[in-house]
Structure formats: C-alpha cells, structure tokens
Amino acid sequence: MNRPYTFIxxxxxxxxxxxxxxxKGSAISSAKDKARVDELRASVDGILVxxxxxxxxHPS
Incomplete structure (x- = not known):
C-alpha cells in the first residue's frame, strides 16, 4: 500500500x-523561499490551506 507523503x-x-x-502580515519569506513553495505545490496532488x-x- 502506498502511503501519502506530507510536506509542511x-x-x-x-x-x-x-x-x-x-x-499586519509582514513578509518574512525571501524570494528563494517563495520559489521553493512553488516547487512543492507543483509536485503534489493536493494542497491543504x-x-x-x-x-x-475564492471569495464567492
């Protein structure tokens, strides 16, 4: 049985x-951090937010 991986x-x-x-939501991530998040998001089947x-x- 394949078990899912979880990235946090x-x-x-x-x-x-x-x-x-x-x-106030200050930006504490760098451009490199944001690029890594984009890589993670592109490599998974689902995202929990x-x-x-x-x-x-999704305001409506």
Missing part, C-alpha cells in the same frame, strides 16, 4: 514569530 512549509523569524503583534487563505483566494 512554515516561515518564521529567528525568534519564532510568524507575524507582527498587530497581525487554512480557511482564511481559501476565502481570500
């Missing part, structure tokens, strides 16, 4: 932060 991609600052206190991202990308 997380970007955070050196002190473990993933956003600002005000939740959070609800907020889903509704931002």
């Amino acid at each position: 991609n997380v970007a955070m600052t050196a002190d473990g932060k993933i956003d600002t206190f005000e939740r 959070g609800g907020k991202l889903f509704w931002v990308k």
Whole structure:
C-alpha cells in the first residue's frame, strides 16, 4: 500500500514569530523561499490551506 507523503512549509523569524503583534502580515519569506513553495505545490496532488487563505483566494 502506498502511503501519502506530507510536506509542511512554515516561515518564521529567528525568534519564532510568524507575524507582527498587530497581525499586519509582514513578509518574512525571501524570494528563494517563495520559489521553493512553488516547487512543492507543483509536485503534489493536493494542497491543504487554512480557511482564511481559501476565502481570500475564492471569495464567492
């Protein structure tokens, strides 16, 4: 039986932060990080995202 692989991609600052206190969505990923995410997305059959991202990308 073939088992699925799971990739988890997380970007955070050196002190473990993933956003600002005000939740303004500061960019903490580099262009190289974003290119790697594009490679991961292109190599999989499905992508699991959070609800907020889903509704931002698919508003209706």
